[in-house]
Amino acid sequence: MTTTCGNNRLHSLLLGMALLLLQCARxxxxxxxxxxxxxxxxxxxCCNPSCGICGxxxxxxxxxxMYSCFSSLSTVxxxxxxxxxxxxxxxxxxxxxxxxxYKSVYAFGHHDTxxxxxxxxxxxxxxxxxxxxxxTTSNDLEISPRHYVYASKRDRIRATIESSASLGYRPFAxxxxxxxDLLETPNGKGARVVHIExxxxxxxxxxxxxxxxxxxDGIIASSYVSLGELGINLPFVEATSISHLALxxxxxxxxxxxxxxxxxxxxxxxxxxxxxxxxxxxxxxxTGSQWLYGLAALSYLGLATLAWLAECLLxxxxxxVVPLALVAVxxxx
Numbered sequence: 001m002t003t004t005c006g007n008n009r010l011h012s013l014l015l016g017m018a019l020l021l022l023q024c025a026r027x028x029x030x031x032x033x034x035x036x037x038x039x040x041x042x043x044x045x046c047c048n049p050s051c052g053i054c055g056x057x058x059x060x061x062x063x064x065x066m067y068s069c070f071s072s073l074s075t076v077x078x079x080x081x082x083x084x085x086x087x088x089x090x091x092x093x094x095x096x097x098x099x100x101x102y103k104s105v106y107a108f109g110h111h112d113t114x115x116x117x118x119x120x121x122x123x124x125x126x127x128x129x130x131x132x133x134x135x136t137t138s139n140d141l142e143i144s145p146r147h148y149v150y151a152s153k154r155d156r157i158r159a160t161i162e163s164s165a166s167l168g169y170r171p172f173a174x175x176x177x178x179x180x181d182l183l184e185t186p187n188g189k190g191a192r193v194v195h196i197e198x199x200x201x202x203x204x205x206x207x208x209x210x211x212x213x214x215x216x217d218g219i220i221a222s223s224y225v226s227l228g229e230l231g232i233n234l235p236f237v238e239a240t241s242i243s244h245l246a247l248x249x250x251x252x253x254x255x256x257x258x259x260x261x262x263x264x265x266x267x268x269x270x271x272x273x274x275x276x277x278x279x280x281x282x283x284x285x286x287t288g289s290q291w292l293y294g295l296a297a298l299s300y301l302g303l304a305t306l307a308w309l310a311e312c313l314l315x316x317x318x319x320x321v322v323p324l325a326l327v328a329v330x331x332x333x
Contacts, residue, residue, distance in 0.1 A: 069110045069204035071119050071142035074216050076207070078102075086205035087113060091263055098150070098213035098220045100186060106254040107262040109206035109223070112269030119144055120174050121199040124183055124191035124219070139191060141183070141219045142199060145175035147206070148222035148240055150213075152190070154180035171240045173226040184220040191219060204269070210255065212244040246300070248307035250274060256314060 070086050077096035078084040084093070094102035119142040143149060148171040169184040177183070182190040207214055208223045215221070224243035250273055254262035266275050281300075284293045 069112075069117070069144050069147065069206040070216055070221075071117070071199075071201040072113070072203035072205065073201060074142055074205070076214055076216055086207070087203060089205065089207055091259060095207065095209055096186070096215045097209050097211050098184075098186075098215070099211060103209045103211045104255070105207045105209055106251060106259065107208045107271060108265075108269075109208055109225075109271070109274065110204055110269050111265055112205075113203045115204065115269070116200055116202055117144070117204045118198050118200050120177075121197050122149075122174065122177060122183070122193055123195040123197075125194050139218050141217050141221075142201065143174045143216070143221065144204065144225075146173050146226040148172065148224055148226065149174055149177065150184035150220045150222070151177055152182045152184070154178060154182075169220075171222050171224075171238055185218055186215055186220065208247070208251070210251065212240060245304050245308055248304045248311060250277075252307045252311055 072085065072087040074086045075083045076086070076089060078089065079094040079096075079102040081093070089095070089105065091105055091107060093105050095105055097103045122141045122143065124139050124141065141149070150169045151172050152169050153172075169182075172181075177193060177196065179193050179196060181193045183193060185191050206223070206225075212223045213220060214223055222240045222243075224240050224247075226239065250262070250271075253273065262271055262273070264272050266272055268275070270278075281293075281296065284296050287293075
């Protein structure tokens with residue numbers, strides 16, 4: 001899971017930087033399989049090279065904008081509002097996240113109300129009892145193929161039942177989810193995947209919460225997407241941790257400098273600041289120079305680290321405001 005500050009974040013940061021440097025030094029920055037403009041993660045086939053689409057559920061209808069978002073029909077639990085559709089969600093709303101708490105939506109990674117988009121409709125059965133309990137309700141999650149959702153894979157579930165070990169939910173791109181997998185839910189009991197199919201909807205939305213997760217239609221999902229397109233595939237490090245760190249400068253801008261600066265979108269519905277950053281890294285990746293890309297990535301990780309440390313410092317300072325104020329009031333009296 002993603003948290004704002006903490007030792008697990010620092011460990012992921014240091015390990016991620018070391019592994020990225022090692023990848024570039026060993027001349028293996030490019031991932032397992034090149035698929036058009038995309039790079040497929042290990043074990044995920046390239047099923048549509050002309051569109052750069054990875055996974056088993058894509059057809060020609062997936063050609064077109066491949067942004068990672070949720071559909072307009074998806075809903076989130078907003079503080080003091082209840083279930084709210086993605087189309088109605090606004091920057092500043094506080095949404096339920098994996099922590100069980102409500103966190104602020106500081107920006108949208110993508111906000112488009114009109115473009116026809118293909119999503120994976122993942123139908124699940126929610127169990128009220130346990131891993132082996134009877135399914136009592138069904139639920140649908142409409143999510144783009146490259147967006148991360150927390151899951152426990154089918155093989156691991158089988159081993160878990162036999163050994164009584166922890167399920168070990170971790171982030172998977174939606175295109176990696178299979179029937180029989182278990183998606184993480186806030187109550188910890190999980191939702192078993194029973195069917196997956198592509199559907200077409202109008203509009204796409206990707207809310208960024210301050211802790212990097214969001215509960216969508218009762219399923220815990222990440223705010224982030226697969227980084228394969230940018231050539232980042234690091235073993236032993238959750239890609240969501242790298243994404244959360246990488247967005248620290250943008251998050252700091254939105255939450256501490258000017259929230260309005262993060263609500264200006266380009267024609268594709270992406271915030272201008274993020275669009276420029278993606279163009280920069282894609283441009284370097286297209287040069288084919290792995291050392292240049294590695295150097296740029298490490299330099300940016302250094303900047304992101306400073307922004308993340310500033311976030312932690314400001315958060316810690318904020319926690320001190322109340323007790324210091326109480327001390328001041330008691331001293332004055």
